[in-house]
Amino acid sequence: MATGRNHRPATRSRGIPEATVARLPLYLRALTALSERSVPTVSSEELASAAGVNSAKLRKDFSYLGSYGTRGVGYDVEYLVYQISRELGLTQDWPVVIVGIGNLGAALANYGGFASRGFRVAALIDADPALSGRQVAGIEVRHVDELESIIDTNGVSIGVITTPGGAAQQVCDRLVAAGVTSILNFAPTVLSVPDGVDVRKVDLSIELQILAFHEQRKAAEALAQEVPEPLAAEAAPAGSGRDQGPDGDIPAVMPA
Amino acid sequence: MATGRNHRPATRSRGIPEATVARLPLYLRALTALSERSVPTVSSEELASAAGVNSAKLRKDFSYLGSYGTRGVGYDVEYLVYQISRELGLTQDWPVVIVGIGNLGAALANYGGFASRGFRVAALIDADPALSGRQVAGIEVRHVDELESIIDTNGVSIGVITTPGGAAQQVCDRLVAAGVTSILNFAPTVLSVPDGVDVRKVDLSIELQILAFHEQRKAAEALAQEVPEPLAAEAAPAGSGRDQGPDGDIPAVMPA
DNA sequence: CGCTGTGAAGCGATTCACAGCC
DNA sequence: GGCTGTGAATCGCTTCACAGCG
Structure with a gap:
C-alpha cells in the first residue's frame, strides 16, 4: 500500500480513503444535476440525500478534500463540481479501449456517461474479423491484432474487457504488455496482473446472487x-x- | 437506514457478515470450475488464490457457514458447492424480469451466467411498442403495460432495471408496487424504495472514475x-x- | 505434520456530537 | 441560528497466530 508506514501522520491531501474515493463519483453526479438546474449552493443534508448517503459521511468525505463549504450556508455547487472532478482526474480526458464487442461491449460503447465525464473511447477491439470495419456507436471496430499499436498511438492507459471469460486473461496480458495500467473487467474471471496495475471487476451474476x-x-x-x-x-x-x-x-x- | 438499533448483539448462525456474502459467489465460481475438472478436494490456500482473496479471509468466511472442511486435508469441492449454493438461495430458481431492452438489457438477456445459477429470465420488458413481440435471446419482449401481470403470474421478486436514468424511478415504483422486493439497478439514478426492498446499483461510469x-x-x-x-x-x-x-x-x- | 477453525489484535470506515465559524 | 468541519467513540472487517484435530 503506498502510503505505508507513513512518516507524516495523516496530514494533507494525499490521503483520501478508498471508501471516500468510491463515493466521489456519486457526489459528482448529484452535483452535476444540481448544476444543470442552476442551483447555486447545497447543504450537506440535501446533497447527501440526493446522492443516497448520510450527511455525516458526506461531510467527512469532503473534509478529506479540503474545506470547501461555508458554515451556516452549505457548499457552492460549481466549485465543488470542479474540485471533485479535479480530484478524480476528470479534468483531463482519458482514452480507453473496449475489447470484446458483443452486446455488453456495444452497450458500453453507446453509453453516454463516458464521454460526458472525461472518458473517450479511443477504439473498439474484437477478435472476430467479421466485425472489423463495422461501426458501433459511430466508432469503427478494429481487429485485436492492432491492439498494441492502437494503445501505443493513442496513449491509452485504461482498458475495458468485455470478452468471454476464456479470452480475458490473454487480452489482459496483452493490454498490460502494451502499457495499460488500469483495467475494468466484466468477464467472469479473476485476472492476474503485475504490481502497479489496477483491476476492478464488475460481475453481473454476482450482484444477482447477493440479491x-x-x-x-x-x-x-x-x-x-x-x-x-x-x-x-x-x-x-x-x-x-x-x-x-x-x-x-x-x-x-x-x-x- | 432501515436497520435501526437492533436489539440482539450479534448472535448465532443467521449472522453472516455482508462482506462474506459478497464473496460467496466468488468462491462458488471457483469451486464450480474445480468441480468441472473433477477435483475432489481443495485447500483454503488453493481455493483462495483461485478466487482472488487471501486464505485467512476465506477460512473465516467459511467458518460462518459451518465447519465444512477437514483438518489436514481441505474442503470437499462438491459438498462446498452445495452448501454455498444453498446459503445463497441458488437451489431454488428465481424468476427475474429485465426492464429496458437496449444494448445492456440485451447483453444481460444473453448472459449465460444467469441461467446457470438459479436465475431464469421470466420476461423482457420495454416501453417501446416497436420492440414488443421481437425476440431477444430467444425471449419475447413484452410491453411495459404488462409489467404488473407478468410479475404477478410468474411470482417474480427480483427485477433488473436497464432503462435510461429518467425512467428508472418510475419503473422501480411499478416493480415494487407489483411485488418485487429486490432490484438490480443499472441506471445512473439513486432509487428510492420503501423499507424491505433491497436495491443494488451497478454503475459503469463510476467504476471508470475510480480507475x-x-x-x-x-x-x-x-x-x-x-x-x-x-x-x-x-x-x-x-x-x-x-x-x-x-x-x-x-x-x-x-x-x- | 498439515490444514482448518477461531479467539484476539489491528485497522479502516462510519457515526456521533459538538466546537467553530458565518 | 444554521451548517460545516472534525475529534472521539464505535462498529465491522481483515489479519494474525495458534490451538485443535485428522
Whole structure:
C-alpha cells in the first residue's frame, strides 16, 4: 500500500480513503444535476440525500478534500463540481479501449456517461474479423491484432474487457504488455496482473446472487413471523432487518 | 437506514457478515470450475488464490457457514458447492424480469451466467411498442403495460432495471408496487424504495472514475519519483503503491 | 505434520456530537 | 441560528497466530 508506514501522520491531501474515493463519483453526479438546474449552493443534508448517503459521511468525505463549504450556508455547487472532478482526474480526458464487442461491449460503447465525464473511447477491439470495419456507436471496430499499436498511438492507459471469460486473461496480458495500467473487467474471471496495475471487476451474476441471498432471508423471516418457533427467536424481532438503507453495504466490485 | 438499533448483539448462525456474502459467489465460481475438472478436494490456500482473496479471509468466511472442511486435508469441492449454493438461495430458481431492452438489457438477456445459477429470465420488458413481440435471446419482449401481470403470474421478486436514468424511478415504483422486493439497478439514478426492498446499483461510469483516480495518482507518483522534491517524500519510497493486491478494496456497488 | 477453525489484535470506515465559524 | 468541519467513540472487517484435530 503506498502510503505505508507513513512518516507524516495523516496530514494533507494525499490521503483520501478508498471508501471516500468510491463515493466521489456519486457526489459528482448529484452535483452535476444540481448544476444543470442552476442551483447555486447545497447543504450537506440535501446533497447527501440526493446522492443516497448520510450527511455525516458526506461531510467527512469532503473534509478529506479540503474545506470547501461555508458554515451556516452549505457548499457552492460549481466549485465543488470542479474540485471533485479535479480530484478524480476528470479534468483531463482519458482514452480507453473496449475489447470484446458483443452486446455488453456495444452497450458500453453507446453509453453516454463516458464521454460526458472525461472518458473517450479511443477504439473498439474484437477478435472476430467479421466485425472489423463495422461501426458501433459511430466508432469503427478494429481487429485485436492492432491492439498494441492502437494503445501505443493513442496513449491509452485504461482498458475495458468485455470478452468471454476464456479470452480475458490473454487480452489482459496483452493490454498490460502494451502499457495499460488500469483495467475494468466484466468477464467472469479473476485476472492476474503485475504490481502497479489496477483491476476492478464488475460481475453481473454476482450482484444477482447477493440479491438472491437477501431475498431468501426475507422469505425465511416472513415464515418465521407466521410461525414463531423458538428457532425463529432471532429473525422475528429483527423486523426490517438490514434492508435498504441509503448507506453503504458491501459491494461486489473489487480490485484484482 | 432501515436497520435501526437492533436489539440482539450479534448472535448465532443467521449472522453472516455482508462482506462474506459478497464473496460467496466468488468462491462458488471457483469451486464450480474445480468441480468441472473433477477435483475432489481443495485447500483454503488453493481455493483462495483461485478466487482472488487471501486464505485467512476465506477460512473465516467459511467458518460462518459451518465447519465444512477437514483438518489436514481441505474442503470437499462438491459438498462446498452445495452448501454455498444453498446459503445463497441458488437451489431454488428465481424468476427475474429485465426492464429496458437496449444494448445492456440485451447483453444481460444473453448472459449465460444467469441461467446457470438459479436465475431464469421470466420476461423482457420495454416501453417501446416497436420492440414488443421481437425476440431477444430467444425471449419475447413484452410491453411495459404488462409489467404488473407478468410479475404477478410468474411470482417474480427480483427485477433488473436497464432503462435510461429518467425512467428508472418510475419503473422501480411499478416493480415494487407489483411485488418485487429486490432490484438490480443499472441506471445512473439513486432509487428510492420503501423499507424491505433491497436495491443494488451497478454503475459503469463510476467504476471508470475510480480507475481514473488511481491512474492519476500513479502518474503523480511517477513524476514525484523523477524529481524528488521534499513534497515527494511520501510517494517515492512507496514504490509499487497500493495497487493490485488480491484483497478487497472499496467497491462502488451498493444497496439503495 | 498439515490444514482448518477461531479467539484476539489491528485497522479502516462510519457515526456521533459538538466546537467553530458565518 | 444554521451548517460545516472534525475529534472521539464505535462498529465491522481483515489479519494474525495458534490451538485443535485428522
